[in-house]
Amino acid sequence: MKLSRNVFVGSLATAGIVLGALAPSLTAQAATTSATVNADGTVTAVTPNKTVNSLNDKDNPGLAIAYDNGSGDQSAMGTATAQSDANVTVISGLLTLDKVPDFGFGTAAAGSKVDLQNNSSAIDDDGNQSGILQVTDSRTDATTKTTAGFNVTAQLGTFNHTENDVDTPATGDFLLALKPVQLTTSTAPKDVIQGQKSTAATLTSGDKTDHTVMDLAAGNYANGAIIAQFAAETGSPNSNAQLTVPAEAGNSSTASAKSYQAPITWTLTPTAMTKVAGA
Structure with missing residues (x-):
């Protein structure tokens, strides 16, 4: 388990509908070179290009050389090639919970309120370090021909201090x-969903209550990604997420510093519709 001297909140994601990722079926392509390096360090041109190990081979990465024979003749120049890939999983008729944010609140005094400091994680979870809460909706109601609606809730677990693999709950x-943040279709601020923001929510640790964070009605958005971003770069606190630390969490009798973390369970639930288009 990853520990920190700071106070952090971690994230755990759950979804009403789950999409299983499918591994792409691709034929591996190798890099090529127009010259090779000899045992004595000299370089020899090769024609046609020769295949080399992957540029990402951790033991013996390939060297893709675009050979220049020094002749000044552009037509005699060699080439080097390498291949990467673009990939995507295309969904249709599904609602998915794609990303949930980690919240890092740095160092806080007992009995104080602190702004979001970063999006670091203190435990191994589903959270991302960009502060992004993202849902993708690819459903269309066959009757209304519009998007169908959904909601996302969050539940804050108990804060624990972990030492020697033993969890001790915080007091208080x-x-x-x-706070409400503008919903967007990408991480670019200009790509706003007009008139739509996340919902203000105050989560209490250990209360076992789902609090609505995103609630979109049918037809109020288009198919695709819906993003709420609660992000803070290190050194630039963000008040869109704030943590109030109870006074009881501190030690009143002696100086102390303890790291606490709590899971957040995010739940995505679709708004029911009579039939998905194409189903």
Whole structure:
């Protein structure tokens, strides 16, 4: 388990509908070179190009040389090639929970409120370090011909201090407040979903209550990604997410510093519709 001297909140994602990722079926392509390096370090031109190991081979990465014979004749120049890939999983008729954010609140005094400091994680979870909450909706209601709607809730677990693999719960209630943020279709601020923001929510640690964070009605958005971003670069706190630390969490009798972390369970639930288009 990853520990930190700072106070962090981690994330755990759950979804009403789950999409299983499919491994792409691709034929591996190798890099090629127009020259090879000899045992004595000299270089010899090769024609046609020769296949070399992958440029990412951790033991023996390939050297793709675009050979220049020094003749000044452009037509005599050699080439080097390498291949990468573009990939995507295309969905249709599905609603998916793609990304959930980690919240890092740095160092906080007992009995104080602190802004989001970064999006680091203190535990191994589903959270991302960009502060992104993302849903993708590819459903269309066959009757209304519009998107069908959905909601996302969050539940804050108990804050624990972990030492020697033993979890000790913190005393008092931590409050995680999320302000409304503009919903977008990408991480570019200009790609806004007009009139749509996330929902203000205050999560209480260990209360076992789902709090609505995103709630979109049918037809109020288009198919594709819906993003709420709660991000803070290190050194640039963000008040869109704030943590209130109870005074009881500190040690009143002696100086102390303890790291606490709590899971957040995010739940995506579709709004029911009579039939998905194409189903």
